[in-house]
Amino acid sequence: MKKLLVLISIFLSFETLASDILVKNQSELESAIKTVKPGDAIVMANGDWRNIEILLETNGTAKSPITLRAQQKGKVTISGESNLRIAGNYLNVEGLVFKNGNSPTSEIIAFRKDSKKLAYNSRLTEVVIDNFNGPERNNVEAWVVLFGRNNRVDHCQFINKRNQGVTLTVRLDTDESAENKHQIDHNYFGYRQNLGSNGGETLRIGTSHNSMKNSQSIVEYNYFDKCNGEHEIISNKSNQNTYRFNTFFECKGTLTMRHGNETWVEGNVLIGNGVAFTGGIRVINEKQTVINNYCEGLTGNRFRGALTIMNGVPNSPLNRYVSVKESNVTNNTFVDCTHIELGAGNDKERSESPQTSTIKNNLFYSNGSPQHFGVYADLSGISFENNVVNKTTTFPSKTGFKVEDVKLNTLPNGTKCAKGIGAEIKEAVASKENTGVKWYSKNTESTEKANIIKAQPGLNTLFDAVKNSKSGDIIELTDGEYNHTKVIHLSHPITVRGTKGSIVTFETNNLFVIENEGGLRLVNLTIDGKISNDSPLNAVITTSKYSMNKNYNLFVDNCTVKNLTANNFFNFFKVATSTFADTVSITNSSFSKISGDVLALNKEGDEIGIYNAETIIIDNCDFTDIEGAAIIFYRGGSDESTTAGYMTINHSEFKNVGLGKKNASKAALDLVGLQNLDIKNSIFEKSSAIKMLLTVGEPKAEVHHNVFNQSSDFEIKGEGFSEKENSKNIASNTKVMGDDKLSIGRK
Template sequence: MRLSTVYLASLLFTSASFLSFSIDAADYVVSSQEEYKNVSSSLTPGDTIILTSGVWQDFEILLEGEGTSEAPITLKAESKGDVVLSGKSNLRLAGEHLVVSGLVFKNGYTPSSAVIAFRKNKESYANHSRVTDVVIDNFNNPDKQESDYWVALYGKHNRFDHNHLEGKRNKGVTVAVRLNSEASQENYHKIDHNYFGYRPTFGSNGGETLRIGTSHFSLTNSYTLVENNIFEQTNGEVEIISVKSGKNTLRGNVFLSARGTLTLRHGNGNIVENNVFLGNEVAHTGGIRVINKDQVIRNNYLEGLKGYRFGSGFTIMNGVPNSPINRYHQVENATITNNTFINVDHIHLAAGSDAERSAAPKSTIFKNNVVYNQNDTQPFSIFDDVSGISFRDNVTNTETASPIASGFDKQKISLKREGNGLFYAKGIAQGVDESLSVIDKESVGTSYYPKTVVSDDFDTGNTIAVEASAKALKNAIATAQNGDVLELAEGEFVVPSVLYIDDAITIKARNSQKTTLYFERTALFEIRDGGSLKLEGLVISGAQSPDSSGNSVVRTKKWGMVNNYRFTLANTIVKDLDINHSFSFFTSGKGAFADAITLSNNTFTSVSGDILRLDKEIEDYGIYNAEYVTLKQNTFTDIKGGVLKLYRGGTDESTFGPHLLMTNNVLNNVGNGKRNKKGASVFLHGVQVTDVQSNEFIQSGPLIIDHTVGEPITSVIDNTFTATPTIQIQELHAEGPHTAILKNNIVAGKEASNL
């Protein structure tokens, strides 16, 4: 409906041409998709479409028209944040000088390749257009491996600013700058003042938060400016930002507890300056990774970063001689100056050196930087010839080893935290400038949508008493909220149906090990999207389970989970999982991904299958089922399968895990069943971090470890193997002996430190 013309009094401009085209500009308030279609087909400069407040279901919006810089065509919400696009909805822009603001995308997913696309199709792009004050919140395809972008920038001179994006869980880059046509190259886009919130660990390649270009067009310049954004807990994969084009500038951005790095993956002549990386001692928090030619890295502040290798606080890579466009080009003519590194665990030089990546950095300067570690441990690791890097006038408080020591002045450094929240070395000219401005959360994203930090929901809600009946337990689970604790009365629960877990809840015995759960279906618990489960102080028996193969006590949804989950079992007795063969305790479904699985202080006896089956991703695409697996102080007796089968196949190097911590467990007669094809008590394939320490293996199958890619860190220390075969470790890709650390292990009564 046409409401009004622009008031003549507001048109007192000197340009007669401006008067001529804006005199008829109008505001259209629409409340249905049909009304939108009617008014959007003939928009003129200065027109505004206002969507009325409410939920717009299955709405695919096309905003198309030819506005001008003085009189853009605008689409906006009647009230910011109160127009919600849900179901199968998206937004496309095509034309000139378009502006969209105030919309929220949630409770659905895009039916196309992007939630917001700055194009109509391959022939029609948006230029000089802007999306601002928009929210995309957990707007995920229910198939986790179905890839899409949340934002795809095409065309030229577009701006994406003051938006809020959080919770991308399915495959695909959150924001992608596309250079796959001449009309989108040398684009001069601006991405600024956005809040990039939590992105959970994806568990394979395809979890970047921002990508500029692709390898196919990486020798093309983009001229994209990425400025004054905050990236908080953007943990999707090793590359938070993946720059795959040239002549981009990334400045003034802040990274908060974000796992991964700003990676100059492809393309030349990029500038990275005035950025702040605050790891807060979180695992895998990284800084900057340098590849290619003519990169400038200056005046960046990096503190409390724990990452290593490709995800370290600072990395200079080795390249591939005469590299194809999609591999690693040699670092050449990089300038790395006036950066400050405070309590950064790892700075890796010539990283990735191997038979293929043999081109060491050259013609590179590392100058006027400050490197300070409170624990007096120097952070540098050198993997190849670094004579092509000139180290000059740097200051450090630690001993720096040859061959780079001459480029560092070791001195006592006194730090002071200034008003911008950053540490400065008093009396030292090197490092970041004192005028460096650190953008805060209030200055980014939208003003109307909360910026929440994700934390563990277990044991944060109400405690609910549950009487000793299956019906009471089922009802309590159905009504429980995130963080609630269900406290079970003493007695026996015989559960006739699968209990579905849709929230993060704890189920515990009121009095430890005085409550027994039996179940009459193929599983007792099934974790579904949005669910996480903690079990504590129970007795769980499979004695009344169906007489069929393949039962589980706990399983995830069998296929298609998009949300990560957590599972904890503590102080519990698990027994009699042997009514038929292949009865496992925990089975992951395909596509399910656990942030953490923890078993502590439990007793398992008489199990015909495995304890933890985390091996459903067998296609070798770099996908796996769990990030952190922790086994502490458990006893496993008469387990025909393995305690753990953890599998990550493929050769991709973009993930952090899996990680295994296995300490102080006892395995007695584990892994000897005829259906245990590997014959292993513990089978690990492609695990990136393995710590097996102080365990006792008695009359059990061997510990088998397959190293794949990524320079896995494996330590097997202080374990005893009685009537158990020796440890089996093999390198499936790297040449030479395995890289595992083996110390103080006793096999058949003899010390075997270097098996």
């Protein structure tokens, strides 16, 4: 007994020796790390720690970990060229904010010093990373990278990742990082913009090269808020991982079992609210379990369906698609989800259908139109059992489905359930409120009130008004001419709104340049190129010639653009590489006498699936005497990780378009790699052809209810495209000659 008391006394004396070590600069921090003992906390003083690379390399114990923390949570900012590495045992980091900077390496926070010295039994908690991005859009930068074993990332907040690279990833490069049993929980993954290329995952566990290793990571109770980087919000690429009780809110992608087997997906809530392209759960590989998940209001199709079961590649290499085998999808609920995709991706390569798998006890419920079951392959390898729909629809199987008058009950957590069928999520779900940190805002939108700034006609008055504006302001013009000898650089979004008599001219190569963080809306203007410089490659609007890591938007409504003829290649809008528009929208507008192209969205030529704009809308417009193309769009390569462009042209007229001698495309519309194209109710008169090359995935090209008057019509090319099979998409067009009456076009 006396010995025991002595041991307890010694233990307590060690505990009382643990101390907080306040450090105020990098030198003091480095000294503290060298001398710190188990149980100690190194406390970083409040303030901005700029251009600091922290290496926390030491060892605590299970009972007495070593902690690196902020003096006050959220009051210590890591900025400039900075990063953090953790190496050793039982190390904790908490309360820091990474903001206003970027890492000098490819990782912001790494659970390793180098390939030999990793982190074990360590924890990252209540840490915020907000817009900590390098300036180059296509440079690969990961925010948090887990190596070693038994590490935890919890209650952290990751928002506004803008460039290539995974937000949080688990690496299994060596045996020391396999069977790692990491825990990733209660984190808030905030808005991630569409990257416009592969490499925009929010969370990934493993890589294709190591996908047959067991990771055994657990991802639970996290909130994914508008994570839109690419098709795969979560990309599972290793064995035996668990994804449970996470919430996905309006995310334009899926929880994807991309590589690896024995994945467990349970109790997740996926809410789309009818937002376009929102996705669900995608199943690939063997021995996968999808059970008791709740999906509502998801609209994505193909690889973004609410439930997608993929076709596979026979004897697939690690980096392609292993066939679905011995997998089950059980007791899940799909409410008002538009697409269930079975055998998706079936083509010459992915020719192996799902096998020895089960879909049973699932509820497919719809308040409106019945949900669509897309069947793309032989489904005899799937056993369908006791699935219920509440409205008659075309079933993917003659057995295993029944129509019932289902009554849904709403649970306190907001999900809905039906007795005896589908999912029942009984506990509180992950939310904005119970994930991340409470002391840092999750709101990424500006709350400043927009001002109206009036600009009078004259020399550079619009330039001056923009210079004095802030994000969201409206520059209001009156009747008269606004002449510019200075280029207007836009470093934040603005609106320029005129009247019918507002005329803008410019003597420079460009009128507007959209810089990083910028955006532009033009309303009720006439833009006249009559006094523009006679120099090559003019454009009314361009993007920055430097990489832009923030997506922008361009809206043009009720505008007239004319006389862009000072040289042979005078464009209306021209982009640069490493720039990306969420939306380019041209409505109720007229373009005439242009020597170049109207929209030149074709500056990504590396053939790796990168492109310049996601959504292009042309509605109720006319294009007359355009020597170049009205639109050029290019997305090369065969990567399927992105949506690769959506274009709608409706009620518009194209007269004498694309016939210029220096128009290299020889087309009125030159479109490569779009995923969805819809041209309708429009007139093409005395114009070049519409040229479309369909290059990736399962693209849709719809050209219908148009009139071609003394014009070349359209040509659609691409592997797997059959005019006969797609006849319904290219029907009801009319070809007329001479003065036959044209009954459609602008409204």
